Amino acid sequence: MSGTVVTVPLLPCRSIDEASEFYRMLGFERTHHQTRPNPYIVMARDGWELHFFGVDQLDPENTYGTCLVFVPDTGALWDEFAAGMRAAHGKVLVEGIPRVTRPRKRANTGNRAGFSLTDPSGNVIRFFPQQEDTARSEAPQSRLGRTLVKAIVLGESKGDAEQAAKLLDSTLARSGDEAPKPELLDALVYRAELALRTGDRARAAALLKQVGDTELTDAEREAAASALATAADLRGAA
Known part of the structure; x- marks a missing residue:
């Protein structure tokens, strides 16, 4: 043809x-x-x-x-x-x-x-x-980072915000403190976005406050730039 x-x-x-x-x-x-x-x-x-x-x-x-x-x-x-x-x-x-x-x-x-x-x-x-990203991404360093990868598939590809939230909540409670701060902020911000999608504005506000209260070095702030930008957008809705 x-x-x-x-x-x-x-x-x-x-x-x-x-x-x-x-x-x-x-x-x-x-x-x-x-x-x-x-x-x-x-x-x-x-x-x-x-x-x-x-x-x-x-x-x-x-x-x-x-x-x-x-x-x-x-x-x-x-x-x-x-x-x-x-x-x-x-x-x-x-x-x-x-x-x-x-x-x-x-x-x-x-x-x-x-x-x-x-x-x-x-x-x-x-x-x-249009093109697959062939650059090698750094593997998550923590259990929370690996859980976030799974949660994003659930929340974005499957559209199951509630199940993605449950998965993140479980790992945040058990090992959130062990994660590098950029990975922790990525997880907190995504969890806040899921909270807004499911109508839980109080939970979203609490998570975003936690993000704002997290002390960061200059290097950590640079690594978490995308998460911090997303948090700023979410605060307008929370």
Whole structure:
């Protein structure tokens, strides 16, 4: 077979106007809009598209709309999405619907640093780098660090925030004090994010306070820079 093969995600939405407004906030352009014979829009950016069709009585909590998007740089794309959210809402949307996760490397995706965007209709758009990260990552030094790797797979790939939280809580209680501080902060911040996803704002606030109260050397602060940046975003929601 010759020629270029193109596949386009076709996702449900409860309102094409709501979907259009949300994705425009993230830097998309609406390139097609129709209301008859059925509501339908096309949102595009950077040479790729997402298509949406209207569905009456769509429940965002129970939809199964999802797709994978492979992009050159998930970190750069996340930064653009976050900037759009901050401009529109004064914060990054990290809980409820809509929301976005931060790029994190996952053991079950070839070490790719992916993130997920949940839109107002509950569709989950999963972003991954086009290329597998072949750089050798340092193995976690502690039991907590190894548990965090498993928790991220549960929370991000499987979407089981409650089970990921239980796994982290157990290891934090037993051996959290033994972990290097950058690994401890990574775990605490991810656990705080999980708490927000499950509606436990008090737990999230307590975890973020623990992060803020942790004394760090300059080297530890540099190693924990990503976790500290995520904590700053989470405090806006906690």
